[in-house]
Amino acid sequence: MNSESYIRSIARSLAVLRVVNRAGSMSMMEIANAVGIPYPTACRIVYTLQEEGMLERESSRKHYRPTALVTSLSHGFQDHSNIVTLSRRHLEGLTEKHHWPVSLTTRVGQNMIVRDCTHALSPMALTNYRAGAAFPLVECASGHVMLAFADDQQRHRWLDAAENCDKGPDPLVLKTLRSDDFAESIRTLGYALRGANQFTDTPGRTSSMAVPIYLDGEVRAALTLVFFSVAMKPEVAVERYGADLKAAAAAISAALARQDGKRAARASKADVERPNLGVA
Template sequence: MEKGVPIRSITRSIAALKAINRHGSLSMMEIARAAKVPYPTACRIVQTLAYEGLIEQEPARKRYRATPLVQTLATGFQHDDELVCIARRHIVDFTRRAGWPMSIAIRVGREMMLRDSTHSNSSLTFENYYPGFTLPILDSASGRVSIAFADDEEREQILQFMWISQDIDNAYLSTAEISLDVERIRAEGYAVQGRNHHNLTPGRTSSIAVPVFRNGRFEAALTMIFFVAAMKISEAVERYLPEIKATAAAISHDLSNGAPAGSA
């Protein structure tokens, strides 16, 4: 893929559409904040998306929501569900034993996308999360694991693209990149995120993530999520990290050896 500066107007329009889709509906001001654009620019983006039939204004309310046409954008998408099929029984077993929900996510662009989770299998959660939910790659334990275990060239491309993106503050990115500590994550085999701020309950949960491999190559991030009020990260690492790693190792083994989904 050629390296270059993204087309800013397209990037902003996609950010607006993703925000509307994520929240169900948004006002014009909320769209402007989500896309990080001035209000007049948000108006032009909304007019364009509405003209293309991707969003519509709600009846009797000045809020905008996605239309069924958005679904057609995914009709050509093909994804191997083997990861989900194989991982499912392992993460359900973990949650049954430990109580805490577990998720498995893959990197999609600059975000981590949830492929499956056991939030609905546990009472130790504030919200249910479904496939397609996204988290920023530098502000999540799963994202840090994804970057750390990516090939050197791939990691460089991810970070370079984030540097040239116009919607990310350079001071923030510099601090986040420094705190990434790739060598430590690779050596210790896990990453943490204290007080997740980009989920549905900001600041109320923390996470521990480990890598899942297919034939020695990074495939996904496996994450345990727990209440901030329940325990410190250091305590969670001491109590649960060995079992989290064991779960990831079992999934990696099955992925690499082609174990049938749901097999014992």
């Protein structure tokens, strides 16, 4: 991303809207700390979002919460993949067999968003994450899968955007993620590992392994298994769960391809059957 085209005020406003929407209700100081912006800046952004009807102040305390108008931002979004429905039985199967929580995530901006997960079904889950939880693209295993399997130009655009964020990653981390060795290693192994995750609600206590889910030769999502950091070494987790995790991701990819093929066939049939209303 060209730094000249990056509008920081918009990025900050969206970040405020995201953190408040995720938390449900926050004080002004909590908002400023969560986004990593000065308190006066947070005030200006929150008051602007209030004027636009996106946030409202609670009557009983100085906390701010999203309004119903926030839902209007998603009205134009169409998810044709039905990926959650196609993936659910595979997520449940992995958790039933191995007990650890498994999540399905897709990239949205600088985050990997949980589309579905089995934390509520797992006896080994430390946190009951739900659909909508967000994890930093540059820090989580699923994000590393997306970065590694994207083409080089796309990967660098995403990392440029991350660098321009107020709470951007460490320059050394960015340097590693930009390297060809980083991408080649994950592509060769077919998975990404992250030990002692720091971005979770229980920092350092869990590690994760993620594999890619494809459609039309492109990575569209990631399947991630989470395990206790102290329970086993990452290489042991790969040996125990890697094959099953890859098999589940391959099955989901195949189901997506079949669905996409059926959709294309229906569209083609509709085109053939559509009457020609042109003037001869």
